[in-house]
Amino acid sequence: MADRADLVVVGAGPAGSSTAYHAARSGLSVLLLDRQEFPRDKTCGDGLMPHAVSEISLMGLSDWLSDPRHGRFRGFALHTQTADFKEPVPPSIHGPRGYVVPRIETDAALLERARKAGARFRGGVHVTEVARSADGRVAGVEAESNDDTSRFEAPLVVVADGSGGGLVHERKAHQNAVARRQYFRNVSGPDKDHLHIFATKELNERGAGYGWIFYLGDGRANVGAGLTNEALSRSSYTLQQLFDRFLKKQPVAEWLADAKPDGPARSWSLKMGMWGARRVGQGLMLVGDAGSMIHPISGEGVGYAIQSGRLAAAFAHEAHAKSDFSARLLSGYEKGLRREWALRYFSGRALVKALPNLAVLEPIFKASEVDRELRRTLIESFTGDASVFKLLKHPKVFASLVRERARKAG
Numbered sequence: 001m002a003d004r005a006d007l008v009v010v011g012a013g014p015a016g017s018s019t020a021y022h023a024a025r026s027g028l029s030v031l032l033l034d035r036q037e038f039p040r041d042k043t044c045g046d047g048l049m050p051h052a053v054s055e056i057s058l059m060g061l062s063d064w065l066s067d068p069r070h071g072r073f074r075g076f077a078l079h080t081q082t083a084d085f086k087e088p089v090p091p092s093i094h095g096p097r098g099y100v101v102p103r104i105e106t107d108a109a110l111l112e113r114a115r116k117a118g119a120r121f122r123g124g125v126h127v128t129e130v131a132r133s134a135d136g137r138v139a140g141v142e143a144e145s146n147d148d149t150s151r152f153e154a155p156l157v158v159v160a161d162g163s164g165g166g167l168v169h170e171r172k173a174h175q176n177a178v179a180r181r182q183y184f185r186n187v188s189g190p191d192k193d194h195l196h197i198f199a200t201k202e203l204n205e206r207g208a209g210y211g212w213i214f215y216l217g218d219g220r221a222n223v224g225a226g227l228t229n230e231a232l233s234r235s236s237y238t239l240q241q242l243f244d245r246f247l248k249k250q251p252v253a254e255w256l257a258d259a260k261p262d263g264p265a266r267s268w269s270l271k272m273g274m275w276g277a278r279r280v281g282q283g284l285m286l287v288g289d290a291g292s293m294i295h296p297i298s299g300e301g302v303g304y305a306i307q308s309g310r311l312a313a314a315f316a317h318e319a320h321a322k323s324d325f326s327a328r329l330l331s332g333y334e335k336g337l338r339r340e341w342a343l344r345y346f347s348g349r350a351l352v353k354a355l356p357n358l359a360v361l362e363p364i365f366k367a368s369e370v371d372r373e374l375r376r377t378l379i380e381s382f383t384g385d386a387s388v389f390k391l392l393k394h395p396k397v398f399a400s401l402v403r404e405r406a407r408k409a410g
Contacts, residue, residue: 002151005031005120007316008141009158010127010167012038014302015288016160017110018309019316020119021059026317030119031152033143035161037123038111042103043268045181045299046222047073047195047214049383050094052303055310056106059113071100071216073195076379079251080199080358083365086191087379090386098195100214100222102183106302125150127167130157130284138283138325141167155283155325158312160305162289163271173276173292175269177299179226180243182265187213187221189255197382199365200249202242204358207231211246213255220262223247226299228272239267272296273349274341280334283325285312293337295384296348304341304384311336347388348381 007023009016012034020032048056048065056065074097075088089096115121124145131140131151140153161167163175189196192215203209209227216222225246232239243265247256271277271289273296279286287293288305295304315333319325368375380386 002140002153003031004140004153005029006154006320007031007156007158008033008152008154009119009160010034010141011160011162011165011288011290012111012114012121012123013042013107013160013162013288013305014110015290015293015305015309016158017107017114018055018059018306019158019160019287019313020114020121020309021110021117022310022313023316024114024118026313028317028320030114031154032111032114032119032121033125033127033141033152034121034123035126038121039104039108042107043181043266044103044302045179045212045214045224046100046102046106046216047300048099048101048106049298049300049303050089050092050096050098051384052300052306053098054094055303055306056110058310059110059306061109061113064109065099065101067217069216069218070105071192071214073098073100073193073214075191075194076382077191077194077196078199078365078368078378079196080362080365081201082362083369085365085369085375086194087375090376090380090383092385100195100216102216102222110306127161130168136282138281156316156319157284158309158316159284159286159290160288160309163292164269165290167290168284168286171278171281171286172290173271175229175271177226177228177270177272178232178239178267179224179270179299180239180265180267181222181224182243183220183262184223184256184259185220185262187215187223187255187259188257189213189251198246198249198252199358200246201359202235202237202245202249203227204231206234208358209242210358211249211252213252221259223252223256240265270294270299270301272299274337274345275349279337280327280330282327282330285315285330285333287312291337293341296345297351297388298382298384300384307340308337341384344384344387348384351388351391
């Protein structure tokens with residue numbers, strides 16, 4: 001006999017666990033499936049921006065966040081080819097700090113909250129396809145587990161298996177960026193209560209990219225580098241080579257002089273920007289990375305994933321209340337996402353596409369050392385707290401882009 005529920009959620013990362021938690025809290029019976037058992041690691045930068053902190057707190061994890069093993073940051077430090085400056089976390093309703101927590105811990109904590117809310121979790125289940133009734137409506141999912149096939153029935157399915165997951169792959173956007181990170185112990189350096197961002201020459205010679213050092217609270221740091229697929233294809237180096245060369249750049253090399261690797265370096269692909277994915281269909285919603293919810297500039301996705309899951313859960317509840325699982329009703333989920341984020345995502349993606357590399361912005365970075373308003377606007381654009389259009393309104397930014405356009409035209 002098939003297992004039945006009001007809602008099947010495929011993927012138990014932040015988006016899936018958030019969907020399951022909020023849907024279960026609203027009174028729906030929820031089946032949460034993942035091909036892996038938990039806890040499991042997930043390659044990531046591990047930064048939790050203030051808006052992610054707000055979403056995690058809504059799930060009852062405020063005390064968990066404050067664990068002293070978790071890094072907490074109160075600002076950003078940007079290091080470019082010509083400039084170095086710091087700026088506090090932009091003031092917002094989300095509070096004055098963020099955290100740095102390994103995904104193996106974050107995902108396990110969110111999953112446990114979903115289970116305590118009443119969601120049933122099944123790990124080691126590989127969902128192979130969306131099941132449909134004779135008239136084509138969503139009827140659940142087909143899955144494999146321990147060489148056995150299973151069917152989980154529900155009139156509504158939320159896909160949260162990431163951008164690289166195989167379910168409804170035709171609805172997902174192509175991945176457009178890559179990154180690599182490694183944990184190190186005993187990393188030195190100043191201002192460990194800041195996220196350190198490095199816009200180095202090599203990561204930006206052929207497109208947009210940056211490196212980072214994010215300090216955890218247990219003596220480790222997450223050290224990584226990422227860039228767009230386009231930038232990597234134009235580079236003479238592989239991602240691994242670019243990462244290794246980043247580790248040798250100053251001041252990174254100095255900060256790592258006495259550090260020891262804590263595990264191997266790992267790479268991953270991601271889809272930045274919300275455009276290209278078809279997130280809604282009859283009986284179907286895509287959330288988190290599966291729905292292309294990664295910020296196009298920072299590459300941060302956890303907070304957006306959790307928030308998209310919360311919104312999807314609200315529409316799952318409404319669909320059941322009205323016994324209406326049509327694409328028309330569920331399109332409210334898509335409209336909600338666009339109302340909340342479209343301007344910031346679109347402007348961020350447009351800036352990344354328009355710039356040949358971040359070096360074009362060096363005059364702006366340099367000016368930010370002494371211009372507090374410009375510095376804050378720059379950081380707000382990076383974190384997603386403001387549209388890039390706000391940054392473009394600054395006269396120094398506008399003048400810099402005009403000069404670049406003129407250079408290319410000449």
